[in-house]
Amino acid sequence: xxATDSAVRDGRRAGKGSDRTPxxxxxxxxxWLPYLLLxxxxxxxxxVHVIPMLTGIGISFLKLNQFFLRNWLxxxxxxxxxxxxxxxxxxxxxxxxxxxxxxxxxxxxxVVGISWVLGMFAAVMLQRSFRGRAxxxxxxxxxxxxxxxxxxxxxKFMLSRDNGxxxxxxxxxxxxxxxxxxxxxxxxxxxxxxxxxxxLWPFALLTLMAGMQSLPTDVYEAAAxxxxxxxxxxxxxxxxxxxxxxxxxxxxxFLWTFNDFNVPYTLFSASIPKSADLISIHVYQSSFxxxxxxxxxxxxxxxxxxxxxxxxxxxLFTSRRSRRA
Amino acid sequence: xxxxxxxxxxRVVGLTLLTLFTLAPLYVMIVSGLKPxxxxxxAFSWIPSHLTxxxxxxxxxxxxLARYFSNSVIxxxxxxxxxxxxxxxxxxxxxRWNFRGKQVFRITVLSTQMFxxxxxxxxxxxxxxNIGQATGFALQGSRVGLIITYLTFSLPFSIWMLVGYFxxxxxxxxxxxxxxxxxxxxxxxSVVIPAAKxxxxxxxxxxxxxxxGETLFASVMTNDSSKTLAIGLREYSTQISVYWNQVxxxxxxxxxxxxxxxxxxQRYLVQGLTxxxxx
Numbered sequence: 001x002x003a004t005d006s007a008v009r010d011g012r013r014a015g016k017g018s019d020r021t022p023x024x025x026x027x028x029x030x031x032w033l034p035y036l037l038l039x040x041x042x043x044x045x046x047x048v049h050v051i052p053m054l055t056g057i058g059i060s061f062l063k064l065n066q067f068f069l070r071n072w073l074x075x076x077x078x079x080x081x082x083x084x085x086x087x088x089x090x091x092x093x094x095x096x097x098x099x100x101x102x103x104x105x106x107x108x109x110x111v112v113g114i115s116w117v118l119g120m121f122a123a124v125m126l127q128r129s130f131r132g133r134a135x136x137x138x139x140x141x142x143x144x145x146x147x148x149x150x151x152x153x154x155x156k157f158m159l160s161r162d163n164g165x166x167x168x169x170x171x172x173x174x175x176x177x178x179x180x181x182x183x184x185x186x187x188x189x190x191x192x193x194x195x196x197x198x199x200l201w202p203f204a205l206l207t208l209m210a211g212m213q214s215l216p217t218d219v220y221e222a223a224a225x226x227x228x229x230x231x232x233x234x235x236x237x238x239x240x241x242x243x244x245x246x247x248x249x250x251x252x253x254f255l256w257t258f259n260d261f262n263v264p265y266t267l268f269s270a271s272i273p274k275s276a277d278l279i280s281i282h283v284y285q286s287s288f289x290x291x292x293x294x295x296x297x298x299x300x301x302x303x304x305x306x307x308x309x310x311x312x313x314x315x316l317f318t319s320r321r322s323r324r325a
Numbered sequence: 326x327x328x329x330x331x332x333x334x335x336r337v338v339g340l341t342l343l344t345l346f347t348l349a350p351l352y353v354m355i356v357s358g359l360k361p362x363x364x365x366x367x368a369f370s371w372i373p374s375h376l377t378x379x380x381x382x383x384x385x386x387x388x389x390l391a392r393y394f395s396n397s398v399i400x401x402x403x404x405x406x407x408x409x410x411x412x413x414x415x416x417x418x419x420x421r422w423n424f425r426g427k428q429v430f431r432i433t434v435l436s437t438q439m440f441x442x443x444x445x446x447x448x449x450x451x452x453x454x455n456i457g458q459a460t461g462f463a464l465q466g467s468r469v470g471l472i473i474t475y476l477t478f479s480l481p482f483s484i485w486m487l488v489g490y491f492x493x494x495x496x497x498x499x500x501x502x503x504x505x506x507x508x509x510x511x512x513x514x515s516v517v518i519p520a521a522k523x524x525x526x527x528x529x530x531x532x533x534x535x536x537x538g539e540t541l542f543a544s545v546m547t548n549d550s551s552k553t554l555a556i557g558l559r560e561y562s563t564q565i566s567v568y569w570n571q572v573x574x575x576x577x578x579x580x581x582x583x584x585x586x587x588x589x590x591q592r593y594l595v596q597g598l599t600x601x602x603x604x
Contacts, residue, residue, distance in 0.1 A: 033509055034418035038430065041415035041484060045430075048477045049437045052448035059448065070458065072451050122343055125336045136340060138588060140347055145587035148538035149555045150576040154350040157357065157569050165353050168369035198346065210595050230332050259441040261541040262555075269559070280541075283443045288545060293447055300444040307439055 060297035075294070082298035093286075097299060099274070100282040103189070104258060107278060111196045112253045116246075118197070119204025124234060126205075127212055137209070144202035152266035155195045159183055188273040196263050200256070204249060211245035212238070247318045251311065258307070279303065358574035365569040380574035384561075387571055392550075393557035394579065400468055400553060401536035404475035409529045411476075412483035417513050419484075420491035421499065431488075438481045442541045445477045450545055466548035474542040479532035486531075490524030490597065491517060527597020530590050537583055554579050 059072070060082055068075035088094035122140060126133055143151055158165040159182040171178025182191045215238070223233050239246075261280040264272060272281050283303070287296030357365055358380050360373040384390050419427060453465040464470035494517060502512040518525065540555040547556060558579070561572045587594070 031424075034422040034424045037414040037418035040411045041434075041480070042430070044411060044473075044476055044480055045433060045437075048445065048449070048473060048480070049433070052445045052452065052477075053440075055448035055452060056444055059451070069451070070454065072455075118343065121339060125340055136344065138591075139344060141587070141591065142351065142584060143347055145534070145584045146538075146580050147534075147555070147583055149540055149558060150354075150538075150580045151350060153558060153572060153576055154354045157572065158350060158353055163365060163367070163369060163569060165349070165369045198350070202347075206595060230329070255439045259439075259443075261442060262538060265540050265544070266555075280441055280443050283441075284446075284541070287443075287447050293451070296443075296447055300441065300447065303441055304444055307441070308436075311439055 056297050057301055059294055060301050062294045064292075064294040064297075066291040069291075069293070072293070078294055082294045083302070085295055086298045086302060093295070096277075097279075097282065100277045100279050103275070103277050104279040107189070107193060107196070107276070108254060108257045110193050111200060111257045112250065114193070114197045115201040115204050115253060116250065118201040119206075119208050122201075122205050123208035123212055124238065126209065140205055141202050143199050144206065148199065148262040149266045151199055152195055152263055155191075155198070156183070156267055159191050183268065184273050186275045188268070188276040192264060192267055192276045192278075195267060196257065196260065199263060200253065204253065207245060207249050208242065211242050215241050251314060254314075255307065255311070354573050354577050354580075357570055358577050360570045362568065362570055365573075366566065380568075380570040381578070383568075384571045384575040384578065387568060388557060388560040390554075390557065390575060390578075393552055393554045396468060396547075396551055397537060397553040397555070397579070400471050400475065401533050403468075403472045404479055404536045405529050405533040407472065408476055408479035408483045408532050409525060411480060412487050412528065413513075413518065413525065415484050416487035416491050417517060419488045421496075421509075434481045434484050437477070438485065442478065445474070446541060446545060449474055449477075449542075453546070465546060466551055468551050471542060471546045471551065471553070474546055475536045475539065477542075478535060478539075482535075483528045483532060486528050486597065487521070487524060490521050490528075494520045523593045524597040526590060526593040530587065530594055534583055534587065 061078055061080070062068075062072070062075040063078040063081070064072055064075040085091060085093045086097055089098060126137060157163065161167060161179065161181050161183075164182070166182060167176070167178040167180055170176040170180070181187060219237055220233060223237060228236065259280055260278070261284070264276065264278045264281050265284075268276065268281075272278070272285075283296050283299045286292050286299060356371070356373060359376050359378065361375065361377050361379065364370060364374050415430075418424070419431060450465060453470055457463040457465055464473070498516050498520060499512055502516045507515065538555065539553075543553045543555045547553060558572065558575055561568045561575065
């Protein structure tokens with residue numbers, strides 16, 4: 001920011017020079033120019049973020065169902081009852097929401113953890129050049145480049161009980177009898193974790209590969225001379241030097257996975273099995289299938305509060321740790 | 326540098342497994358798209374009983390795929406271009422000037438990225454319905470409406486990334502342009518934008534790809550005429566059966582443009598992501 005400061009100051013100082021009028025006009029012009037440049041962004045931020053968010057908070061206090069959809073401003077005031085229903089563990093709605101929340105947390109931890117480990121493993125393995133490295137890099141990135149629904153729809157086909165490749169393969173390897181249901185019941189959770197990891201880990205790889213490119217090679221050479229093995233080099237050099245990137249990466253992976261709608265919606269359509277009842281689908285169903293928009297909004301607001309707290313704590317924790325380091 | 330044998334073994338085994346995991350769905354997609362319907366309706370087979378390109382012909386007639394395709398192109402391209410354009414101006418302002426409200430703007434943009442899409446979907450839906458009633462202009466169900474909703478995720482991302490990218494461009498270049506008599510807009514056009522090309526390209530590809538794969542807004546904000554591929558592809562499943570060979574053929578067709586574009590521009594994407602996100 002200091003460069004900008006001095007640029008602005010220079011501009012002002014120059015205004016006191018001999019050719020006053022044109023320079024001063026230019027400085028004045030620069031004062032409102034940033035706002036002019038920002039105007040489109042501000043208008044659209046208001047339109048797609050600020051106003052909808054305020055509206056959403058407002059709706060969460062209304063008893064809004066399909067009868068009031070066309071004139072929702074006239075929907076009766078519900079006070080905090082939507083919030084009460086959402087978190088009341090004695091009621092069926094509250095119980096289901098908490099279950100869905102627990103499933104989502106488990107799903108998120110597994111998917112982020114596995115994706116990070118796979119991405120880190122592949123990034124380290126691809127760090128040194130060998131024959132076929134460029135080809136592998138390209139192959140690994142394809143799941144990320146594919147449109148989400150196209151990649152996930154193939155998994156849906158692969159996991160189908162009678163026509164699917166997964167059951168066929170497992171039977172050929174004599175692991176199962178080949179008649180397992182993967183998309184309903186308790187197996188659905190494992191299925192969606194695998195599919196989400198397949199789709200997400202290339203992003204971890206991409207980010208970590210880019211981060212490793214910037215690491216100095218001479219440190220590794222020095223470590224090797226001192227007799228440090230691969231594992232030690234990874235623990236003592238790579239991990240600490242990538243700390244900043246990892247902090248951003250893990251936060252982004254967490255938020256994407258927690259909020260993910262595309263993968264579960266494509267894999268299960270709207271009839272999601274209980275074992276994989278992810279929260280974004282859960283809220284979607286409350287709003288657009290049960291037409292309880294007020295309740296759906298209250299759930300969204302609760303989610304938002306949760307994400308704010310988690311992100312805040314995470315940022316506080318990581319920034320304090322890196323400052324101490 | 327010397328590599329131990331055990332390390333080489335780990336590398337070969339690990340990378341082979343990851344390759345199989347990555348490629349299995351692609352193999353299924355391609356090979357099933359070339360199978361006759363009877364082949365995909367029974368137990369899975371690794372090799373088609375006989376190869377046929379018929380599914381690639383049929384996909385266009387079973388559902389109005391061409392229309393969904395053009396809807397997806399129009400919506401994704403507009404959303405990407407629109408958000409990149411808005412983001413270029415905004416990021417230039419944030420990166421190069423100090424002004425009142427800058428922190429508020431930055432924090433708003435940054436924080437909206439973490440919110441679940443469902444949070445904006447419902448209010449936007451209701452607002453669109455209301456605007457439609459008040460003005461007669463039906464945003465809900467139109468491509469314009471969908472493009473606007475896609476800005477909820479592409480705009481904050483674009484601004485965030487481009488501010489990071491513009492910050493890496495030395496201010497000295499701006500100063501030099503100023504000495505040469507260029508105004509701020511001239512500087513943006515002939516100095517900052519060319520220098521930030523990789524970042525701008527990366528943000529554009531990313532926005533396009535995300536829009537091309539989006540299903541949440543598309544499932545609520547479209548009607549029969551504005552449906553995108555993400556929702557349209559479901560129509561290969563009927564009450565009676567699923568035309569899996571056509572689903573696979575269509576998935577391949579809709580993936581090719583994005584994957585080819587991604588692989589061609591991958592270099593920019595890696596460069597842009599690193600410079601913008603990892604500072």
